[in-house]
Amino acid sequence: MDVTHDLSLTxxxxxxxxxxxxxxxxxxxxxxxxxxxxxxxxxxxxxMFTVRQAVKQSEEFEExxxxxxxxxxxxxxxxxxxxxxxxxxxxxxxxxxxxxxLKKKHDMDNNAVMDGTRRxxxxxxxxEMDILESHLAFxxxxxxxxxxxxxxxxxxxxxxAFRGLANVGQATLAHVAPGIAEALIATAMxxxxxxxxxxxxxxxxxxxxxxxxxxxxxxxxxxxxxxRQP
Amino acid sequence: MSAIVHAKPYxxxxxxxxxxxxxxxxxxxxxxxxxxxxxxxxMVVDIWDSLPGTETAPVKVxxxxxxxxxKLGKPAQPVASPKADIELSEKKRPQEKSKxxxxxxxxxxxxxxxxxxxxxxxxxxxxxxQKAxxxQKMIEEQKVRAEHERxxxxxxxxxxKTRRNVRxxxxxxxxxxxxxxxxxxxxxxxxxxLAEKKRLREKSQEAVKSEPKRQKEKVxxxxxxxxxxxxxxxxAxxxxxxxxxxxxxxxxxxxxxxxxxxxxxxxxxxxxKKALAEKKxxxxxxxxxxQKAxxxQKxxxxxxxxxxKAxxxQKAxVxQERARxxQKAxxxQERARxxxAAAIGKEVAEYTAKIKAKIRRNIVMLPDIPYNxxxxxxxxxxxxxxxxxxxxxxxxxxxxYDSAVERAIKKAQPLPLPxxxxxxxxxxxxxxTVTPIKE
Numbered sequence: 001m002d003v004t005h006d007l008s009l010t011x012x013x014x015x016x017x018x019x020x021x022x023x024x025x026x027x028x029x030x031x032x033x034x035x036x037x038x039x040x041x042x043x044x045x046x047x048m049f050t051v052r053q054a055v056k057q058s059e060e061f062e063e064x065x066x067x068x069x070x071x072x073x074x075x076x077x078x079x080x081x082x083x084x085x086x087x088x089x090x091x092x093x094x095x096x097x098x099x100x101x102l103k104k105k106h107d108m109d110n111n112a113v114m115d116g117t118r119r120x121x122x123x124x125x126x127x128e129m130d131i132l133e134s135h136l137a138f139x140x141x142x143x144x145x146x147x148x149x150x151x152x153x154x155x156x157x158x159x160x161a162f163r164g165l166a167n168v169g170q171a172t173l174a175h176v177a178p179g180i181a182e183a184l185i186a187t188a189m190x191x192x193x194x195x196x197x198x199x200x201x202x203x204x205x206x207x208x209x210x211x212x213x214x215x216x217x218x219x220x221x222x223x224x225x226x227x228r229q230p
Numbered sequence: 231m232s233a234i235v236h237a238k239p240y241x242x243x244x245x246x247x248x249x250x251x252x253x254x255x256x257x258x259x260x261x262x263x264x265x266x267x268x269x270x271x272x273m274v275v276d277i278w279d280s281l282p283g284t285e286t287a288p289v290k291v292x293x294x295x296x297x298x299x300x301k302l303g304k305p306a307q308p309v310a311s312p313k314a315d316i317e318l319s320e321k322k323r324p325q326e327k328s329k330x331x332x333x334x335x336x337x338x339x340x341x342x343x344x345x346x347x348x349x350x351x352x353x354x355x356x357x358x359x360q361k362a363x364x365x366q367k368m369i370e371e372q373k374v375r376a377e378h379e380r381x382x383x384x385x386x387x388x389x390x391k392t393r394r395n396v397r398x399x400x401x402x403x404x405x406x407x408x409x410x411x412x413x414x415x416x417x418x419x420x421x422x423x424l425a426e427k428k429r430l431r432e433k434s435q436e437a438v439k440s441e442p443k444r445q446k447e448k449v450x451x452x453x454x455x456x457x458x459x460x461x462x463x464x465x466a467x468x469x470x471x472x473x474x475x476x477x478x479x480x481x482x483x484x485x486x487x488x489x490x491x492x493x494x495x496x497x498x499x500x501x502x503k504k505a506l507a508e509k510k511x512x513x514x515x516x517x518x519x520x521q522k523a524x525x526x527q528k529x530x531x532x533x534x535x536x537x538x539k540a541x542x543x544q545k546a547x548v549x550q551e552r553a554r555x556x557q558k559a560x561x562x563q564e565r566a567r568x569x570x571a572a573a574i575g576k577e578v579a580e581y582t583a584k585i586k587a588k589i590r591r592n593i594v595m596l597p598d599i600p601y602n603x604x605x606x607x608x609x610x611x612x613x614x615x616x617x618x619x620x621x622x623x624x625x626x627x628x629x630x631y632d633s634a635v636e637r638a639i640k641k642a643q644p645l646p647l648p649x650x651x652x653x654x655x656x657x658x659x660x661x662x663t664v665t666p667i668k669e
Contacts, residue, residue: 016260034252041251045244053240192255 022182023160029153029186033146037193040142043135044200051207054132057086058214065218071096071225087128087211088218095121095219099226114227121219128215132208136201143198150190157183577648578656584646589664592638599631601666607639609660613651615644623661635664 019030061078068074075096078085085093098120102113161179165171606624609617620639625632639662647657 038248038252041248042241042244045247046240049240049244188259 018178018182018185021178022157022185026153026157026160026183026186029149029156030189033150033153033186033189033193036142036146036149037189040139040193040197040200043139044196047135047139047200047204051132051204051211054087054211055207057084058088058211058218061086061088061092062218065092065222071229087132088215090128091121091124091215091219092222094124095222095226099229110227114223117226118219118223121222125212125215125219129208129212132211136204136208139197139201139204143194143201146190146193146197147187148190150187150193153186153190154183157186574653574656577650577653581646581648581657582660582662585642585660586662586664587668588642588646589635589638589662590666590668592641593634593664593666594637595666596630596634599628599634599666603628603631604663604665605632605635606661606663607635609639609662611645611647611654611657611660613647613654615647617643617645624663631666638664 019027022030064077065074075093078089078093095117099113099117102108102116158180161176161183164179165175168175603626604624605622605626608619608621608623610619612618617639620636622632622636626635647654
C-alpha cells in the first residue's frame with residue numbers, strides 16, 4: 001500500500017496540481033494570460049456576430065435598394081427600421097436626409113448639393129467603420145504579445161527549477177521535470193490566447209475591409225442616382 | 231451609435247461562448263493530464279504481481295500472509311475499472327486463489343472474500359499455533375539456557391571453592407618454608423669458613439707452583455738486561471748516524487738555499503733585461519703605431535677631400551642636368567603652348583569662317599545692293615550657338631544690306647561652334663565683318 005501511495009504522489013502531475021505548485025510570478029503570468037484569453041475570446045465572438053450581421057444587413061439593404069425605384073419609400077422604410085437597417089442603410093439615410101434638406105433651398109447649386117450629401121454620407125461611413133473596427137487592435141496586441149508573456153513565465157519557472165536543482169546533490173529528471181512542466185503551462189496558455197486572436201484578427205480585418213469597399217461603392221452609386229434626380 | 235446598442239445581446243452571448251471555450255480547453259487539459267495518471271497504477275499492479283510470486287516459493291509459512299492481505303483488499307478497488315481488474319486477474323493466474331475472479335469478476339468477489347476470510351482465519355490459526363510452538367520452543371530454550379547458566383554458576387562456585395581451598399592449603403604450607411632458611415645461616419657461615427680455608431690452600435698451592443716460575447723469571451730478567459744493553463748500544467749508534475745525517479742534510483739545505491738565491495738573482499736579472507727589452511719594443515711599437523695613425527689620418531683626410539670634390543662635382547653635374555632639363559621642359563612647354571595657341575587660333579579662325587559662311591548663305595541679296603559693301607556686327611552668343619544680341623557697329627552704307635545681314639544672323643541660328651566647350655570663351659563676343667562675297 002505504501003508503495004502505491006508513493007507512486008501516486010510522484011505521478012500526480014495533473015493540471016491543477018501543477019498550477020498550484022508553480023511559483024507566485026508564474027501563477028500571476030498564468031492569471032494574466034487567462035484574463036487576456038477570456039477577453040480575446042469574448043471579442044472574437046462579439047466581432048464574429050457583429051461582422052456577420054453587418055454583412056447580412058448590407059446584402060439585404062443593397063437588394064432592397066436596387067429593387068426599389070422609389071427612393072422616398074425606401075428612405076421611409078429605413079428611417080422606420082432605424083436599427084435593423086444596418087450600416088449601409090444608415091449611410092443611405094444620412095445622405096438622403098442631407099440631400100432633401102439641401103434641395104429645399106432652391107438657390108443652391110446642384111454640385112453644392114451633391115458635395116453636401118457626399119460629406120454627410122462620408123461622415124456616417126467613418127463612424128460605422130470605427131464601430132466595426134473596434135477591438136480589432138486588442139486582438140492584434142494579444143496575438144503578438146501573449147506568447148512572449150507566456151514565454152517569460154516559462155523562463156522564470158525553468159530558472160527556478162534549475163535553481164532548485166543546484167541544491168540537490170544528484171540531479172535526476174524527476175527533480176526538474178515537475179518544475180519545467182509547471183513552467184510550460186504558461187507558454188501553453190500564451191499560445192492558447194495568441195493563436196485564435198491572430199486568426200480572428202486576420203479574418204475580421206479582411207471582412208471589414210471588404211465591407212468598407214462595399215460601402216464606398218454604394219456611396220458612389222447612390223450619389224450618381226441622386227445626381228440624376230430632378 | 232445604434233450599432234453599439236445593437237451589439238448588446240451579442241455581448242452576453244459572446245461572453246458565454248468565451249467561457250465555454252475556456253472551460254472546454256481546461257477540462258481537456260485536465261483530463262489529458264489525469265489520463266496519464268491512471269497507467270502508472272497498471273504499472274503498480276505489475277510490481278505487485280511479481281512480488282508474491284517470488285516470495286511464496288521459498289518461504290512457505292509466515293511472510294506471504296502479511297502481503298496477501300492487501301492483495302485481497304485490492305480487487306475491491308479496481309471494480310470501477312474492469313480492464314484493470316482483468317489485467318489483475320490475468321496476472322494472478324499463477325496463483326490458485328484468484329481463479330474465480332477471472333471468470334466472473336463481480337459476483338464471485340464476495341465468495342472470494344469469504345474464502346479469503348476462511349483462509350485468513352486458517353492462516354491466523356496456523357500462525358497462532360506456530361507462534362505458540364515458537365514460544366514453547368523459546369521457553370524451553372530459555373529453560374535450557376537457565377539450566378546451563380545454573381550449571382555454569384555451580385561450576386564456577388565449585389571452582390572458586392576449590393581455589394579457595396587450594397589457597398588456604400598453600401598458605402598453610404608456606405610458614406614451614408619460611409622457617410627453613412634459618413638453618414642455612416649457620417651452614418653459610420660454615421661454608422664461608424670453608425671457602426676461606428680453601429682459598430688459603432689454593433694460595434699456598436699456587437705459591438708452591440709459582441717457585442719454578444720465579445726462577446724462570448730471574449733468567450728472563452738477566453737476558454732482558456743483556457738485551458737492553460745491546461739495545462742501548464744500537465741506540466747510540468743510531469743517534470750518531472742520525473746526527474751525521476742531520477749535518478749532511480743541513481749542509482745540503484745551505485747549498486740548496488745558496489743555489490736558489492743565485493738562481494733567483496739570475497732570474498731577476500733576466501726579468502729586468504726582458505722588461506727593458508719589452509719596454510723598448512713597446513715604445514717602438516707605439517712610435518710605429520703613431521706613425522701609422524698619422525699616415526692613416528693623412529690618407530683619410532685626402533680621401534675626404536677627394537670625396538668632397540667628387541660630391542661637389544656630382545652636385546654641379548646634377549644641377550647642370552636639372553637646369554638643362556628645366557630648360558628643355560620650358561622649351562617644350564612653350565612649344566606646346568605655342569602649338570596649342572596655334573591650334574586654338576586655327577580653330578577659332580576656322581569656326582569664325584564657318585560662322586561667316588553660314589551667315590552669308592542666309593543673306594537674301596536684293597537687286598539694288600552692290601557687291602563690294604562690308605558691314606561690321608558685334609554679336610553676343612549663348613552656349614549652343616544662339617544669338618543673344620547683334621549690333622551694327624560699322625554700317626556698310628546700304629541700309630538694305632545692313633538689315634539683310636541682321637536678318638541673316640538671326641536666321642543662321644544656331645551658329646556653328648567648335649565641339650570643345652573650353653573654346654567657347656573666344657566666341658562669346660564676336661566682331662564680324664560680313665561681305666556679300668567670300669573674301
